[in-house]
Amino acid sequence: MFDTLQDRLQSAFKNLRGKGRLSEADIDATAREIRVALLDADVAVPVVRDFIARIKERATGSEVSGALNPAQQVIKIVNEELVGILGGETRRIRFAKNPPTVIMLAGLQGAGKTTLAGKLGRWLKEQGKSPMLVAADLQRPNAVTQLQVVGEQAGVTVFAPEAGNGVGDPVKVARDAISEATRTLHDVVVVDTAGRLGIDAELMKQASDIRDAVQPDEVLFVIDAMIGQDAVQTAEAFLEGVDFTGVVLSKLDGDARGGAALSVRSVTGRPIMFASTGEKLTDFDVFHPDRMASRILDMGDVMTLIEQAEKAFDAEQAAADAEKIMGGSFTLQDFLKQIEAMSKMGSMTKILGMLPGMGQIKDQLADFDDREVDKIKAIILSMTPAERNQPKMIDGSRRARIAAGSGTQVSDVNQLVERFFAAQKMMQQMAKGGGMPGMPNLGG
Ligand code: GDP
Numbered sequence: 001m002f003d004t005l006q007d008r009l010q011s012a013f014k015n016l017r018g019k020g021r022l023s024e025a026d027i028d029a030t031a032r033e034i035r036v037a038l039l040d041a042d043v044a045v046p047v048v049r050d051f052i053a054r055i056k057e058r059a060t061g062s063e064v065s066g067a068l069n070p071a072q073q074v075i076k077i078v079n080e081e082l083v084g085i086l087g088g089e090t091r092r093i094r095f096a097k098n099p100p101t102v103i104m105l106a107g108l109q110g111a112g113k114t115t116l117a118g119k120l121g122r123w124l125k126e127q128g129k130s131p132m133l134v135a136a137d138l139q140r141p142n143a144v145t146q147l148q149v150v151g152e153q154a155g156v157t158v159f160a161p162e163a164g165n166g167v168g169d170p171v172k173v174a175r176d177a178i179s180e181a182t183r184t185l186h187d188v189v190v191v192d193t194a195g196r197l198g199i200d201a202e203l204m205k206q207a208s209d210i211r212d213a214v215q216p217d218e219v220l221f222v223i224d225a226m227i228g229q230d231a232v233q234t235a236e237a238f239l240e241g242v243d244f245t246g247v248v249l250s251k252l253d254g255d256a257r258g259g260a261a262l263s264v265r266s267v268t269g270r271p272i273m274f275a276s277t278g279e280k281l282t283d284f285d286v287f288h289p290d291r292m293a294s295r296i297l298d299m300g301d302v303m304t305l306i307e308q309a310e311k312a313f314d315a316e317q318a319a320a321d322a323e324k325i326m327g328g329s330f331t332l333q334d335f336l337k338q339i340e341a342m343s344k345m346g347s348m349t350k351i352l353g354m355l356p357g358m359g360q361i362k363d364q365l366a367d368f369d370d371r372e373v374d375k376i377k378a379i380i381l382s383m384t385p386a387e388r389n390q391p392k393m394i395d396g397s398r399r400a401r402i403a404a405g406s407g408t409q410v411s412d413v414n415q416l417v418e419r420f421f422a423a424q425k426m427m428q429q430m431a432k433g434g435g436m437p438g439m440p441n442l443g444g
Contacts, residue, residue: 002258002296008037009297016071027059030074042228042259047085047266054081079293085262086289091246091271096217099187104214106207106242107222108234109195112250112276114143116222117192118150119276119284124188125156132186134177135160136170136210139194147192154281157186170206171213178214199234204241211242219244223260225252231260232267239268246273253277330427332420333388336380339373375408379416382406391417
């Protein structure tokens with residue numbers, strides 16, 4: 001996700017490296033590069049224009065002084081402005097005072113609504129809610145069955161019309177579902193609605209009829225992040241046709257250029273609330289503008305990492321890990337524990353991608369097979385406790401012994417140890433710099 005944009009921004013910043021102070025020409029050149037990078041990532045033109053204007057103004061203005069070097073100052077400004085266009089604060093679901101809370105999903109066919117219903121169901125259950133999914137998509141063949149399947153995977157009740165696929169009145173189904181939820185004490189109702197391949201009046205009418213019938217607390221507009229420049233037009237059409245309270249970006253795992261993510265909030269004024277990053281029910285999370293901005297700038301995502309650790313471990317363990325990460329005393333032994341817990345939670349590639357600085361070894365990450373996890377485990381397990389706790393002591397002959405013991409190559413051991421050091425260094429810098437790490441390769 002955002003790979004090209006990330007590379008382009010990095011290279012725009014690289015040109016500022018080593019500069020003692022920034023001339024207007026430097027700022028112009030950098031702004032130009034950022035502008036092209038954003039346009040190439042399919043960010044909407046007006047959004048880019050405003051963004052660049054603010055960057056230039058701030059970079060030239062009085063803010064430029066103080067402890068950071070010029071490159072860092074510009075990155076800091078870009079980071080803050082990115083957080084701004086992504087929506088600033090994290091926007092959470094607003095639950096109704098009188099349950100059930102009704103969440104309606106809207107979007108084009110194939111946007112990922114039905115999959116999202118399952119993901120939301122699972123997530124809501126995790127939050128201690130008792131959700132019910134409603135199959136009000138009676139248009140697409142098999143949509144009802146598909147919802148029943150994801151509902152079962154999520155372990156969540158599904159309300160579906162008895163007649164099955166393709167028949168019935170979606171407005172009635174939605175209305176009946178609310179009564180049923182109230183009767184059976186489900187406190188959140190997620191209504192999946194029909195989409196079309198393109199924007200059409202009938203689709204909008206059906207969606208707004210359902211909306212009027214169920215009076216949702218939240219209407220989530222689901223948008224495929226891969227649709228590029230069309231995102232803006234689609235979002236505007238749904239805003240006008242159905243209106244929505246929040247946006248869900250789906251398929252952020254694809255080679256999306258990211259334009260939808262960066263435009264939709266500015267264009268619609270509605271917050272991005274969730275992000276979907278894969279086909280599995282666990283590939284889903286609350287959208288945090290600040291963390292997304294950090295990821296785009298390859299500052300890693302230590303917060304998400306810590307939160308995932310929190311989920312996988314007990315809270316005490318997580319707090320201890322967080323402290324170690326921030327204090328720079330995180331060891332290979334801790335890393336092993338995290339790998340073991342996290343491999344239960346999803347793809348290792350994704351988890352590693354959240355580590356600061358990992359964007360720079362993306363190519364290796366792309367080849368990173370989840371079977372590699374076993375290899376990493378084997379390598380760490382072949383180390384002595386002292387080696388795991390003080391990886392610095394792992395010299396050449398130890399590496400050879402560890403490789404032999406784990407049935408791997410010395411180069412595998414080297415790679416793991418080097419990667420670990422790189423991540424550890426970034427974490428330390430981050431802890432020291434109060435969240436604004438010195439970017440690697442940017443120097444000062
Ligand atoms: P709907 O027509 O809006 O209900 O869309 P679906 O939920 O049926 O999703 C359409 C396709 O996209 C399905 O094949 C899903 O498995 C896939 N899909 C949904 N969300 C994601 C995602 O976040 N990442 C990826 N890679 N695929 C997704």
